Each structure stands twice: as C-alpha cells, then as structure tokens.
Amino acid sequence: xxxxxxxxxxxxxxxxxxEALATGTLALPAELALHADGxxxxxxxxxxxxxxxxxxxxxxxxxxxxxxxxxxxxxxDQITREAAPRVFSMVEASAxxxxxxHRQKQVRTRWILGQVAAVAAxxxxxxxxxxxxxxxxxxxxxxxxxxxxxxxxxxxxRFTDTAKIEKAK
Amino acid sequence: xxxxxxxxxxxxxxxxxxxxxxxYRTALGMLGNPHDASxxxxxxxxxxxxxxxxxxxxxxxxxxxxxxxxxACYDQGRRRSRTTPIGLEVEQEEAGGLPAETxxxxxxxxxxxxxxxxxxxxxxxxxxxxxxxxxAVMNVPDGTVKSRLHAALSRMRGQLMQSRREGVx
Numbered sequence: 001x002x003x004x005x006x007x008x009x010x011x012x013x014x015x016x017x018x019e020a021l022a023t024g025t026l027a028l029p030a031e032l033a034l035h036a037d038g039x040x041x042x043x044x045x046x047x048x049x050x051x052x053x054x055x056x057x058x059x060x061x062x063x064x065x066x067x068x069x070x071x072x073x074x075x076x077d078q079i080t081r082e083a084a085p086r087v088f089s090m091v092e093a094s095a096x097x098x099x100x101x102h103r104q105k106q107v108r109t110r111w112i113l114g115q116v117a118a119v120a121a122x123x124x125x126x127x128x129x130x131x132x133x134x135x136x137x138x139x140x141x142x143x144x145x146x147x148x149x150x151x152x153x154x155x156x157x158r159f160t161d162t163a164k165i166e167k168a169k
Numbered sequence: 170x171x172x173x174x175x176x177x178x179x180x181x182x183x184x185x186x187x188x189x190x191x192x193y194r195t196a197l198g199m200l201g202n203p204h205d206a207s208x209x210x211x212x213x214x215x216x217x218x219x220x221x222x223x224x225x226x227x228x229x230x231x232x233x234x235x236x237x238x239x240x241a242c243y244d245q246g247r248r249r250s251r252t253t254p255i256g257l258e259v260e261q262e263e264a265g266g267l268p269a270e271t272x273x274x275x276x277x278x279x280x281x282x283x284x285x286x287x288x289x290x291x292x293x294x295x296x297x298x299x300x301x302x303x304x305a306v307m308n309v310p311d312g313t314v315k316s317r318l319h320a321a322l323s324r325m326r327g328q329l330m331q332s333r334r335e336g337v338x
Contacts, residue, residue, distance in 0.1 A: 074211050
C-alpha cells in the first residue's frame with residue numbers, strides 16, 4: 001500500500017491514530033472521523049484502534065472484584081496480629097514493670113562503668129606519656145637519665161638504701 | 170508520618186481499603202489470574218504497612234501503594250516464571266467460579282507484552298492514570314511512557330485483529 005500523501009486526510013488520521021496509541025485517548029475531529037468511516041485505507045485501522053481502546057476501558061470495569069474483600073481482610077488481620085506484640089512491649093516499658101526496670105538498671109550501670117573505665121585508661125596513658133616526655137627533656141638538658149631521676153624520687157621509699165641500713169645498724 | 174500505633178493502623182486501613190479494588194484490577198491485568206492477583210495484593214498490603222512510616226505525604230499514598238503493588242506483581246511473576254512460562258496460564262474461569270464479564274481474551278493479550286509495556290497499559294486503563302501520573306509511578310520520563318504505550322497498543326491491536334480474522338475463518 002502506498003504511503004499517505006503528507007497533509008491528506010488519510011495522513012492526518014494516521015497521525016491522530018499514532019497519538020491515540022501513545023496516550024490511550026482517541027479524539028478524532030468530526031471531519032476526519034467522517035473521512036475514516038468511509039475510507040478503505042485508514043478506516044479499518046481507525047475502527048480497530050477505537051475498538052481496542054474501548055475494550056481496554058471496558059475491561060477494567062468488567063473485572064469481578066470478588067476476591068478483594070477476602071484479601072483485604074487477610075492483610076488487616078495480619079497487621080493487627082503483628083501490631084499486638086509491639087503495643088504490648090511499648091505498654092510494658094511505659095508502665096515500668098519490675099522486669100523492665102531491672103533490665104534498664106543493669107544496662108545503665110554497665111554503661112556508666114564502661115564510661116569510667118574508658119576515662120581512666122585515657123588519663124593513665126596521658127599522664128604516662130607526659131611524664132616520659134618531661135624526663136626525656138630533663139635528660140637532654142641535664143644529662144640525667146630518666147631511670148636515675150626515678151631512682152632519686154623512689155629512694156625515700158626504699159629500705160635498700162645503704163645509708164639507712166647503716167643507720168639502722 | 171509519625172503516628173501512634175493505632176492512628177497508623179487506621180490511616181493505613183483507610184488507604185488500603187479505598188485503593189484495594191484498583192490495586193486488584195491492576196494486579197489482575199499484570200498477572201492474568203485472580204489467584205496470583207489476590208496474592209500480590211496481600212503481599213503489597215503487608216509490605217506497605219511495614220514501610221508506612223516512610224510515606225512522607227498522605228497525598229502520595231495511592232502512587233506509593235501502586236508502586237509497591239507493581240513490585241509485588243513483578244516478584245510474583247518471577248516466582249511463577251520459574252515453573253510456568255509467563256503468558257500461557259491465564260485462567261479461563263469456569264461457570265460459577267469467576268465472572269463471564271472479565272475480558273479474558275484481552276487479559277491474555279496483555280500477558281504477552283513485555284513487563285514494562287504491560288505495566289504501562291494496565292496503569293493507563295485499569296487504574297485510569299494519565300501519562301504524567303504513570304511517569305511518576307514508574308519513575309520514567311513522559312516520553313518513555315508514550316513510546317511504551319504506543320508499542321504495546323500497536324502490538325495488542327495486531328494480535329486482536331489476527332485473532333478476529335482467525336475467528337472468522
């Protein structure tokens with residue numbers, strides 16, 4: 001079949017049919033509808049397109065909705081059952097049942113102890129580091145090794161001091 | 170939305186109950202049989218309730234729920250495709266079972282379309298969404314929706330013409 005001449009009624013019908021297939025709505029102007037009704041070239045395509053769109057619109061309305069209420073009930077039953085334990089646990093927590101209170105107290109104590117231990121560890125590391133740095137600076141300035149400084153500080157507390165031993169004798 | 174458990178359940182129940190007929194039609198168009206459509210509707214309902222807190226605006230509820238349903242249909246289709254080729258198992262309902270009004274020939278023609286084209290047609294005609302609304306639900310540009318719709322409807326028109334010709338012969 002020859003292609004439709006551009007601008008001819010058949011061509012315009014074809015364009016309208018293409019648009020109808022792309023949007024799902026066929027609204028042919030009256031003069032084109034009149035042409036298509038009697039035209040052996042574009043008429044069948046026009047009628048088939050119109051019939052298809054009409055059937056598609058009718059198909060949705062014709063679908064039996066019998067299974068819908070049952071499916072909806074099943075969903076609503078299920079969510080009610082799922083919601084019940086959640087509501088119970090929320091109520092239990094808000095009402096402050098003994099079990100919940102005990103669990104909360106345990107968790108809180110464990111958390112506080114953990115925090116204290118972490119802070120103590122950080123302080124210990126910081127003091128050690130700073131002390132060691134000071135001793136190293138002292139060694140660089142005075143030539144006294146960190147070990148000697150520590151020994152000097154520790155000497156009053158040591159009974160192995162020879163002078164004290166002599167004195168005690 | 171930050172709601173109490175009861176308010177959350179009530180808001181969801183209202184949205185889901187209102188939307189369920191449209192969602193079921195969509196699922197039937199997508200999957201081709203009432204049993205799978207009902208399963209997909211239930212799956213979507215439960216998933217939507219689980220993530221209902223993530224819904225920012227109430228007005229976005231229908232599009233959000235539709236998106237969840239489409240994903241549920243894709244999952245259902247994939248599960249099914251492991252055992253049965255898609256498009257070959259559309260149920261022709263028996264008398265006394267499901268209704269004669271459902272256009273099963275059309276539903277069957279839908280099942281032969283690629284997944285994205287099928288979704289586009291179903292959203293357009295079974296949910297009566299506009300092109301921009303479909304684009305928002307599927308997160309694609311309007312032009313993509315139009316081209317998918319055009320391709321899908323051309324194909325369906327061809328199939329239905331052929332089956333009519335075969336019926337005449």
